[in-house]
Amino acid sequence: MIKYPDSFKELAECFEMYPGIGPKTAERLTFFTLLNLDDESVEKFSKSLKKAKDNIKQCNVCGMLTDQECCHLCKDDTREKKIMVVESTKDVIAFEKTDSYHGKYHVLNGTISPLDGIGPEEIHLDNLIQRIKNENILEVILSTSSSIEGEMTALYIKKMLEETDVKVYRIGYGLPAGANIEYADEVTLIKALEGKKEI
Amino acid sequence: MIKYPDSFKELAECFEMYPGIGPKTAERLTFFTLLNLDDESVEKFSKSLKKAKDNIKQCNVCGMLTDQECCHLCKDDTREKKIMVVESTKDVIAFEKTDSYHGKYHVLNGTISPLDGIGPEEIHLDNLIQRIKNENILEVILSTSSSIEGEMTALYIKKMLEETDVKVYRIGYGLPAGANIEYADEVTLIKALEGKKEI
Numbered sequence: 001m002i003k004y005p006d007s008f009k010e011l012a013e014c015f016e017m018y019p020g021i022g023p024k025t026a027e028r029l030t031f032f033t034l035l036n037l038d039d040e041s042v043e044k045f046s047k048s049l050k051k052a053k054d055n056i057k058q059c060n061v062c063g064m065l066t067d068q069e070c071c072h073l074c075k076d077d078t079r080e081k082k083i084m085v086v087e088s089t090k091d092v093i094a095f096e097k098t099d100s101y102h103g104k105y106h107v108l109n110g111t112i113s114p115l116d117g118i119g120p121e122e123i124h125l126d127n128l129i130q131r132i133k134n135e136n137i138l139e140v141i142l143s144t145s146s147s148i149e150g151e152m153t154a155l156y157i158k159k160m161l162e163e164t165d166v167k168v169y170r171i172g173y174g175l176p177a178g179a180n181i182e183y184a185d186e187v188t189l190i191k192a193l194e195g196k197k198e199i
Numbered sequence: 200m201i202k203y204p205d206s207f208k209e210l211a212e213c214f215e216m217y218p219g220i221g222p223k224t225a226e227r228l229t230f231f232t233l234l235n236l237d238d239e240s241v242e243k244f245s246k247s248l249k250k251a252k253d254n255i256k257q258c259n260v261c262g263m264l265t266d267q268e269c270c271h272l273c274k275d276d277t278r279e280k281k282i283m284v285v286e287s288t289k290d291v292i293a294f295e296k297t298d299s300y301h302g303k304y305h306v307l308n309g310t311i312s313p314l315d316g317i318g319p320e321e322i323h324l325d326n327l328i329q330r331i332k333n334e335n336i337l338e339v340i341l342s343t344s345s346s347i348e349g350e351m352t353a354l355y356i357k358k359m360l361e362e363t364d365v366k367v368y369r370i371g372y373g374l375p376a377g378a379n380i381e382y383a384d385e386v387t388l389i390k391a392l393e394g395k396k397e398i
Contacts (some may be wrong), residue, residue, distance in 0.1 A: 002292055002295045002296060003271050005255050005265055005266035005267075006266065007247065007250045007251040007255055007266055008251060008255055008264065008266075010243075010250070010251065011247040011251040014240075014243060014244040014247045014248075017236060017240060018228055018231055019231060025219075030251070031288070031289060032218060033248065033251065033252065034251060034252065034255055034264060035264075035287070035288070037252075039252060042248055042249065042252040043249065043252075044209075045213040045216070045248055046245045046246070046248040047245070048206065048209045048210040048212075049232065049244055049245040049248070050241065050242065050245045051206045051209070051210075052206040052207060052209065052210040052229070052232065052233060053232065053233065053236075053238060053241040053242075055204070055206045056206055056207055056233055065204065065207065065233060065234075066204055067204035067205065067206055067207075088234070089230070090230060093201055096201045097201060
């Protein structure tokens with residue numbers, strides 16, 4: 001029988017909390033920590049974990065991750081008077097990488113999901129109308145996913161924004177770049193047909 | 200341009216120190232730390248890292264990882280009077296998992312490698328002869344790998360042990376279980392021929 005020291009097992013369990021890291025990988029990472037990393041690196045890793053968790057919070061305004069009160073995207077006055085509503089901070093990163101959207105963001109904490117007991121109150125919608133007024137927003141783009149929950153959330157926000165005179169858009173759905181029609185699923189094809197454009 | 204907070208970048212860099220974790224995975228793990236793990240789990244992870252690195256050292260006798268002065272394998276008096284010499288602690292785990300070797304171990308810090316300036320003094324061979332005498336060892340099995348360095352190390356230890364009257368074995372090499380002769384490399388086939396057995 002293999003008997004690992006207790007602190008070995010504890011560390012391996014911590015690695016196992018992450019998605020995609022099973023017992024084997026956790027063991028390998030723990031061995032690497034003990035055998036290949038020097039004391040200084042491990043110390044740095046240990047501190048970075050705590051520091052990142054303590055310092056990085058969601059921006060008070062848009063919900064993006066930041067280590068300040070208000071994130072650099074909200075502070076940036078040169079950004080266009082648009083707000084893109086997304087489901088998570090990772091979606092912000094994805095759009096920022098394209099370098100073709102230059103407006104602001106509003107990060108929801110997921111989507112409305114009645115089956116899981118998540119209503120509109122839980123997903124950081126409370127200050128959206130206030131933001132539209134404060135920041136003189138002209139356009140809102142709803143970039144939630146095309147799942148049932150994503151569509152429902154988009155619909156809810158559209159209704160909510162009827163009291164303002166902001167223009168509301170839903171992001172375009174259709175065939176992804178490089179896609180083969182033969183292998184596309186039916187829902188994607190239907191959406192692509194709906195989103196047809198004159199050329 | 201995407202601008203991550205500094206403590207985000209620091210933590211991602213720490214994840215990137217590990218083998219098999221590139222920038223993308225490091226980013227994913229950092230996001231998971233910030234968005235999905237609670238404060239308590241991150242605190243536990245941070246502490247476990249330091250604790251494991253501080254507490255777990257190599258056993259004074261055999262070189263296996265342990266959180267005590269002397270590991271549980273060395274303390275176990277019921278183990279057979281054999282020593283298996285391996286290159287790393289991971290090899291001990293591999294043999295322990297088979298549950299068919301019940302002797303003791305001696306963990307080298309790698310192999311002799313003159314090109315890298317690693318001589319016999321560097322790889323924890325100093326107390327092997329002393330151990331053989333102290334623990335009344337009857338048999339030594341050299342389980343270093345079949346690389347040039349592994350073979351050289353095995354040969355060196357064999358010579359070194361000529362002054363004792365211990366029996367020295369080299370672990371068997373040949374076709375691995377389930378292997379197909381057609382696809383086996385030449386060195387493996389030569390070793391398999393050398394290791395043929397009457398049935």
